Amino acid sequence: MEKESKRNLGLMWLLKKLAPDFKTIADFRKDNCDSIKKVCKEFIFLCKHLDLFGGELVAIDGSKFRAVNSKKRNFNEAKLRKRLKEIGEKIDRYFEELEENDNNEAFISSTDAEELKSKIEQLKERREKYQKFLRELKDSGETQISLTDPDSRAMMNNHRIEVCYNVQITVDSKHKLILDHEVTNEVKDNNQLSKMSKRAKEILEVDELEVTADKGYHNAVEIKECVDDNIIPYIPEPDPNVSKRINIPEPPFYKREFRYDKEMDVYICPAGFELSFRNLAEIHGKLMRLYKTNRCAVCLFKSKCTRNLRGRIIYRWENEEILEEMKKRIEGNKDKIKERQCLVEHPFGTIKRSFNQGHMLMKGIKKVGAEMSLTILAYNVTRVINIIGLKELIAFLRCHSIPLMNKSSVIC
């Protein structure tokens, strides 16, 4: 921008020949976070005014953007304990060396002993620092501590652990415009579905809205919240996590292969036996119904179905029919799942590749939020120019200089 302000005639005219240096531009961005977010939101309402949102189907997705924080300056409890153990071992080793030096005074120079003492002091200082971080983690209830950008978190990004922010976006299917976004430091996406869907419905001011997202958003409680708010979700079921579960059955015996008979309130297993209701249990805050059969002990497939000595147990959530209905809906509308990919990969691809923004430049979730708002604004402006044309957009802006935003609506 600094270069363009001295070269680009359009920008020179717009800035009235001001030529700010990079520091002034960076400070402007840092000092005007709220205004930048507001302008981004204002443009979204302008798009709505231009009838550029379909308001029928939206896709939600998250992508990780690297934060200004190296992996070395991010700690969790396990990492801190490992470092403390290593420091303890090193200190013990240095003390042993010192003792040996004392016993062989004739052969060791005093400078070696001084060096060892100074190394021990440095290690002790580092140990105190790590112990302080451990106490801070315990007091705050957080699972990680980041030193350069305290709001950033270590999370999986392209099969690697990196210190990032998780940026959530909602894209409308009509013109692939970004309807809403939020910068979070949540490591996973599975708590974002209802919040982002409800915000989209509120911005679009519609009574009903279809939402599609990937397997990472499959969270039964979140799906129920959407359904209760007249939002129709299309979220594919994730595959069982084979690496983490010890009682995992072989694929022909996954829970989805057990047919539920609603009238009889029983499950029919792949071997054709009925699993009847036994009792209720609360698991991870969800009320579950437990189904079992006495035939597992003599079943030929038991080793493939379960490693539980008491036989296979099927857990049915009290609102499982919501998930079953969604499954049926997806079977009949597979195109909606495919559409999701086209909808959300276009904006993220453009932002990361064309705009070259795979990482953030600012620190702190509020400032990173403003930085992302600026990027989303640039994406939406470019897209609207491509859709309706520059002249039409300028003409529309001239006629609508008053705020378009509904003040009661949510902020991006």
Ligand code: SF4
């Ligand atoms: S182990 Fe039990 S639930 Fe599994 S197939 Fe055999 S009878 Fe059915």
